[in-house]
Amino acid sequence: MRSYHHAHPVDIVLSVSRFLGLLIFPALRALYSLLFTMDHLIDWLRGAWFDLIVIFLIVGLGFIRWYGRGYHLEKTGIRYRQGVFFVKTQLVPFEKLSVVTKESLFYLMPLRAVYVCADTDGGSPRAYDFSMLLKKDEAQTLVERCRVRQKRSMERVYLPKNRNIAILSLIASNSLGGVLFLSTLFSGAGKVFGRSIEREVFDQITTVTQVLVQGIPPVAAIIGLTILGGWSVSFLKNLVRNLRFSAARRGAYLRIESGLFSRRLYDLTVARINLIEIQQNLFTKALGLYTVFLHANGYGKKKDELSVLMPSCDRASFRDNLRLLLPEFSGCKPTVRPRVRYLTRFLFPPVAWIVAVTCAWVVVWRWIPDLRSTVLFLWIMSSIPCVWYLIVKLVSFFHNGIGVQQGVYTLQYTFLYRFKTVIVPAQRIVSVQIKRSFTQFFSGCCDVVIDTFSEGKKRHVIPNLPLCKAQEILHCTNLPEPILLRKEKTPSV
Amino acid sequence: MEQITLTKRVLVWWECAAFLEMLLLAGIIVLVFVEGTWLWYLLFWLLGASYVLVSFLYLPLLWLSMVYELDEARLICHGGVLFPKTRVMRRERIAFVTRVQGPVSTLLHTVTIVVHAAGGTSVIHMVDERHAQRLYDALSGGAS
Numbered sequence: 325m326r327s328y329h330h331a332h333p334v335d336i337v338l339s340v341s342r343f344l345g346l347l348i349f350p351a352l353r354a355l356y357s358l359l360f361t362m363d364h365l366i367d368w369l370r371g372a373w374f375d376l377i378v379i380f381l382i383v384g385l386g387f388i389r390w391y392g393r394g395y396h397l398e399k400t401g402i403r404y405r406q407g408v409f410f411v412k413t414q415l416v417p418f419e420k421l422s423v424v425t426k427e428s429l430f431y432l433m434p435l436r437a438v439y440v441c442a443d444t445d446g447g448s449p450r451a452y453d454f455s456m457l458l459k460k461d462e463a464q465t466l467v468e469r470c471r472v473r474q475k476r477s478m479e480r481v482y483l484p485k486n487r488n489i490a491i492l493s494l495i496a497s498n499s500l501g502g503v504l505f506l507s508t509l510f511s512g513a514g515k516v517f518g519r520s521i522e523r524e525v526f527d528q529i530t531t532v533t534q535v536l537v538q539g540i541p542p543v544a545a546i547i548g549l550t551i552l553g554g555w556s557v558s559f560l561k562n563l564v565r566n567l568r569f570s571a572a573r574r575g576a577y578l579r580i581e582s583g584l585f586s587r588r589l590y591d592l593t594v595a596r597i598n599l600i601e602i603q604q605n606l607f608t609k610a611l612g613l614y615t616v617f618l619h620a621n622g623y624g625k626k627k628d629e630l631s632v633l634m635p636s637c638d639r640a641s642f643r644d645n646l647r648l649l650l651p652e653f654s655g656c657k658p659t660v661r662p663r664v665r666y667l668t669r670f671l672f673p674p675v676a677w678i679v680a681v682t683c684a685w686v687v688v689w690r691w692i693p694d695l696r697s698t699v700l701f702l703w704i705m706s707s708i709p710c711v712w713y714l715i716v717k718l719v720s721f722f723h724n725g726i727g728v729q730q731g732v733y734t735l736q737y738t739f740l741y742r743f744k745t746v747i748v749p750a751q752r753i754v755s756v757q758i759k760r761s762f763t764q765f766f767s768g769c770c771d772v773v774i775d776t777f778s779e780g781k782k783r784h785v786i787p788n789l790p791l792c793k794a795q796e797i798l799h800c801t802n803l804p805e806p807i808l809l810r811k812e813k814t815p816s817v
Numbered sequence: 818m819e820q821i822t823l824t825k826r827v828l829v830w831w832e833c834a835a836f837l838e839m840l841l842l843a844g845i846i847v848l849v850f851v852e853g854t855w856l857w858y859l860l861f862w863l864l865g866a867s868y869v870l871v872s873f874l875y876l877p878l879l880w881l882s883m884v885y886e887l888d889e890a891r892l893i894c895h896g897g898v899l900f901p902k903t904r905v906m907r908r909e910r911i912a913f914v915t916r917v918q919g920p921v922s923t924l925l926h927t928v929t930i931v932v933h934a935a936g937g938t939s940v941i942h943m944v945d946e947r948h949a950q951r952l953y954d955a956l957s958g959g960a961s
Contacts, residue, residue: 401913401957414915415957446912446933453913453933621935777935 328394328405332437335393335457340386395456397469402442404454416454420444422596423622424470425452426463430585438463442470443622445596449779452622471577471591480648482571484635489569492615492635493562495608497555505557561628569635573649580623582632592620598777599748600633600646600653606716609723609743614642618650621779655734655747658725660793666769669788670721674714681706716741724786726772726797735774737786746784752777756798760791770794818888821952826925827943828880832872839868885941887955892932894939910934914956916949932956 369376392408401417427439440463441452458466567584578597580590598619608615616634617624624631634645646653662670685703689696720738727734733753735746757773764770771787772794842864850857878898886893892911894904915931922928928949930941944952 410917410919412915412917414913416913417957420912444912444933445935446938779935 328396328403329458329462330394331390332435332457332459333390334432334435334437336383336386336390338457339389340382343382393456395454395466397466402454402466402470404456414453416442416444418470420446421470422593422620424467424591425622426467426589426591428460428587432457436460440466441622443625445621445777445779447779449621450625452625467589467591479572479574481573482634482645482649484569484637486567488634488636489566490563491608491613492566492630492632493559495603495605495615495636496562496630497558505554505561562630565628566630566632566635569632571633571649578649580633590623592618592623594650594652596620597650597653598752598782599746600650600655601747602642602745604743604745605741606712606719608636609719612638614639616642616646619776619778619782652732652749653747654729654732655745656727656729656732658727658734658736660727660789660797661725662721662769662788663790666767666788667721669767669769670717671714674710674717677710677713678707681710712741716743719743724788726786726789726794728797733774735784735786737784739785744784746776748774748776758791758794758798764788768792772798818886821885821887821941821944821948823880823883823943824925824927824945827927828876830921830925831876831880835868835872835876839864883942885944885952887952892939892956894941904939906932906934906937906939908956911956914953916953928953930956 388408392411393406395405396403398415401415401420403413403415406412421442421444423441423443425439425441425443427441429439432438436459437457438460440454440456440458442454443452447453564584565586566582568587569582570580572579573594576594578592578594580592582588598621601617601619602614603617604614613636614634615632615636617631618633619631633649634642637645646655682703685699685706689699689703692699716738720743723736723738723743725736728750731750733746733748733750735744735748737744737746753774754777755775757775759771759773760769761771768791769788770791771785772789774784774786776782776784843861846857846860846864850860875898879896882898882901883896885895890908892906892908894902894906896902912933912935915933917929917931918927922943925943926946927943928946929943930949930953932939932941941949941952
């Protein structure tokens with residue numbers, strides 16, 4: 325009879341914390357204010373009895389849920405059981421694991437509780453195949469059992485400087501994430517501390533705003549400060565998450581650790597890494613900085629988690645460190661590139677956007693003469709991204725291409741405003757599509773669409789490459805001509 | 818090649834569930850609509866006809882169509898009446914296997930097995946417990 329290990333007892337409360345938080349803080353607040361007066365306590369009980377019953381029910385459900393969950397370490401894998409009425413049992417084999425994660429959150433460290441997550445190539449792309457909150461020593465045993473004992477092999481370690489991590493946080497931060505975080509924080513604080521405190525905080529923010537942005541239209545000032553505030557919060561979150569980053573290669577595994585207060589440890593099976601992706605924007609491309617991510621099922625799955633391999637480095641460091649950590653992924657320069665006569669294909673879409681935006685604002689300018697200064701401001705604001713896009717597309721003409729060396733493909737392309745370089749072994753390519761639009765038929769070029777191995781779909785589109793060279797490098801020769809251009813009927817295969 | 822079909826208990830459960838649903842819908846019609854009107858009679862006729870078609874034709878055919886085959890290299894799942902579907906999954910691609918048993922499955926001594934592989938899952942619905950354990954062990958062994 326198997327004995328299943330349960331999760332850490334604090335999981336009883338954590339698993340229902342979303343529902344508990346709505347009730348418990350107002351109840352505790354009321355109780356604190358009445359703590360020293362017995363008569364008022366009875367009055368409080370008369371009013372809050374229903375809330376107390378609901379709290380006990382929620383904690384009770386949490387206990388039932390905790391009791392129904394357990395794991396057992398077997399010879400070949402982790403056997404995991406979940407549920408009381410609907411019992412789910414699964415066996416996750418050790419050798420199918422692609423990533424094992426150990427996360428020590430700072431607020432759980434005094435309780436010696438650690439999250440352990442494991443993922444394979446199957447299962448949901450949004451959730452880990454195995455995830456539990458365990459006691460620290462149990463978590464250590466589990467993580468060690470997930471890794472086959474190896475002979476002592478040399479460990480190769482990569483330790484980036486803090487300024488490189490700061491650059492990564494600068495690049496990866498986005499205002500929307502920060503704004504959502506702040507709005508959730510203020511809303512939650514209002515529920516806990518009371519609406520009067522929430523109003524007081526907002527009044528203070530408004531006062532500071534008025535002092536800082538004299539001379540700027542109020543609407544523009546509020547939008548600008550919201551974006552700046554949101555971005556700053558996102559930057560700090562990313563910085564705290566990625567500080568003390570290290571990557572170490574030992575044998576068949578790659579171990580990545582990061583986090584200033586909450587430490588995260590990821591154990592990746594190198595054979596299950598799907599691809600390496602280098603992302604640059606216009607600034608980092610001009611400065612020659614590379615931010616390297618790696619794609620393995622289970623790494624970078626959580627919200628706000630980045631699947632980083634190298635936060636930021638120059639070209640020489642990138643080459644040296646990639647050879648150190650993942651010599652299996654050796655990139656090369658693209659040999660198949662767009663021809664000069666395809667340049668107009670790159671420039672036409674952004675030019676069309678600039679013309680369309682300009683025409684639209686000219687029409688608005690003529691229709692609403694009273695708001696010409698506002699219209700002019702908005703026209704400039706909306707033209708900036710279009711001009712930026714034009715510059716990006718011009719640079720992408722020189723960036724795009726495909727190369728192959730020793731069975732490893734290097735794909736270079738642009739997605740929106742980002743320049744991407746993907747290094748992927750041939751066996752991780754699932755499908756190749758060669759697409760040609762009506763105008764591409766006559767110019768002899770095509771778009772190459774490559775799907776790579778992942779839990780969901782990962783697609784790479786490299787546009788406007790010469791057809792013959794693309795077919796040759798991807799081993800897709802002897803394709804039939806499109807039906808409208810065929811001169812004679814070809815027999816079906 | 819091992820072939821697994823659904824037990825008769827599953828068909829009985831489906832028929833009972835269809836009957837209960839028919840009763841529920843009949844109750845809703847009686848409560849909501851005015852008795853004796855043409856709409857009331859029409860709804861009852863439609864309900865009856867649907868129940869006869871589902872209970873005596875669709876469910877037995879569906880039960881007969883659901884067959885699972887397992888050989889050394891593949892798991893093949895057949896099923897469907899109006900849109901028959903065959904799904905072939907290579908055993909070497911299986912990542913892990915989940916066994917699900919709810920209160921009704923426990924009463925009927927059946928188990929649902931979900932096979933997870935890179936890119937998709939296959940569900941083996943309500944097989945007998947003895948076959949399910951054998952299947953689960955065989956697929957888990959193939960997954961490891």
